[in-house]
Amino acid sequence: MTQLTTVMLLFGGESSEHTVSISSARNVFAALDETKFDVELAFIDQSGKWWLLDSFDQASDLADVSQLVPILGTKKFTTLPSTKYITPDVILPILHGENGEDGTVQGLARLMHIPIVGCEIATSAICIDKVLTKQLLEQNGIVTVPYAVHLAGEPLPSFSQLSAQLGDTLFIKPAGCGSSVGVSKARSDEELSSALDEAHKFDVKVLIEKAINARELEVAMLGNGANAKASGVGEIRPDSEFYTFESKYSASSQSQAIIPADIDSELSEQIKAIAVKAFAVVGGQGLSRIDFFLSDDGTLYLNEINTLPGFTNISMYPKLWRQEGLSYSALIEALITNALDK
Numbered sequence: 001m002t003q004l005t006t007v008m009l010l011f012g013g014e015s016s017e018h019t020v021s022i023s024s025a026r027n028v029f030a031a032l033d034e035t036k037f038d039v040e041l042a043f044i045d046q047s048g049k050w051w052l053l054d055s056f057d058q059a060s061d062l063a064d065v066s067q068l069v070p071i072l073g074t075k076k077f078t079t080l081p082s083t084k085y086i087t088p089d090v091i092l093p094i095l096h097g098e099n100g101e102d103g104t105v106q107g108l109a110r111l112m113h114i115p116i117v118g119c120e121i122a123t124s125a126i127c128i129d130k131v132l133t134k135q136l137l138e139q140n141g142i143v144t145v146p147y148a149v150h151l152a153g154e155p156l157p158s159f160s161q162l163s164a165q166l167g168d169t170l171f172i173k174p175a176g177c178g179s180s181v182g183v184s185k186a187r188s189d190e191e192l193s194s195a196l197d198e199a200h201k202f203d204v205k206v207l208i209e210k211a212i213n214a215r216e217l218e219v220a221m222l223g224n225g226a227n228a229k230a231s232g233v234g235e236i237r238p239d240s241e242f243y244t245f246e247s248k249y250s251a252s253s254q255s256q257a258i259i260p261a262d263i264d265s266e267l268s269e270q271i272k273a274i275a276v277k278a279f280a281v282v283g284g285q286g287l288s289r290i291d292f293f294l295s296d297d298g299t300l301y302l303n304e305i306n307t308l309p310g311f312t313n314i315s316m317y318p319k320l321w322r323q324e325g326l327s328y329s330a331l332i333e334a335l336i337t338n339a340l341d342k
């Protein structure tokens with residue numbers, strides 16, 4: 001009998017995407033082949049405490065659950081108050097946003113000497129910051145949407161000045177969130193002011209972008225370094241004015257994922273080539289979903305790089321690999337193998 005690989009499935013988290021992470025993790029858990037993997041459920045509550053669960057249902061009632069504590073440099077966690085040691089071969093972070101997707105958990109894994117699925121510290125920290133990502137991509141000749149930055153405490157910019165540079169509709173978003181949290185449009189000084197207030201609830205750094213009338217195209221990356229492969233291109237058709245939190249996740253959402261996207265093969269190859277280049281530029285490892293805007297005038301912009309994309313049952317990342325013939329289970333296994341090979 002072959003030995004099982006112990007996987008610490010890490011989910012929940014402190015970010016605004018806590019519930020998204022739980023639904024992603026449930027799917028990932030269901031897909032992990034129990035003849036190959038021994039899975040430990042490590043849940044991070046919204047206050048940032050770690051818990052060792054026996055089942056997902058315990059996440060909503062932690063009264064009888066043990067806390068999970070890292071012992072740095074030993075590859076071991078211990079539970080509290082009882083002491084049971086957990087020695088994962090690999091950490092599988094199904095976390096989004098702050099203190100999950102941003103290099104912090106990746107840093108902890110490094111200090112624990114445990115391999116972790118996906119991008120390492122610097123890549124995660126850069127890609128969570130939409131401004132740093134743009135700066136790095138632009139330095140490398142990859143086109144992103146024109147923008148300005150507003151830092152908390154700076155004077156309120158004037159809408160007319162911004163719009164002279166960025167057009168008559170602006171998109172305002174926190175630099176470091178995901179799932180469209182804190183994202184809104186502005187067409188006047190008043191809207192700009194409330195959009196900035198809203199975005200600053202989530203981040204001191206806020207991005208002000210030109211609104212692009214565009215199709216939203218996405219590519220999934222899988223693999224390490226030079227061996228990373230791009231999937232085919234998929235398209236998201238949001239059911240609302242733009243792809244909001246509700247249009248992403250609500251049960252009644254009519255948003256569509258079209259795979260493969262109805263675009264010509266030349267454009268599809270071009271998008272895949274940019275995704276491969278962008279993944280290399282940011283030093284991507286393991287996985288990422290790379291999102292593009294194709295504007296009405298044919299300009300292609302790289303919108304963002306998600307180093308830990310969603311794994312819910314409607315999520316694009318696993319669907320794009322499904323289209324390439326890789327089942328959800330085979331995909332998770334490939335991610336774990338890549339982490340162990342890093």
Ligand SMILES: Nc1ncnc2c1ncn2[C@@H]1O[C@H](COP(=O)(O)OP(=O)(O)O)[C@@H](O)[C@H]1O
Pocket residue numbers: 145171173177178179180181183209210211212213214216238242243244291303304
């Ligand atoms: N500059 C823009 N022009 C038009 N739509 C945008 C722009 N920026 C964001 N959006 C819309 O808002 C959604 C969320 O923004 P995005 O930058 O992808 O942040 P998140 O990390 O929250 O997904 C996008 O999927 C798109 O529908």
Ligand SMILES: [Mg+2]
Pocket residue numbers: 179180291304
């Ligand atoms: Mg997005």
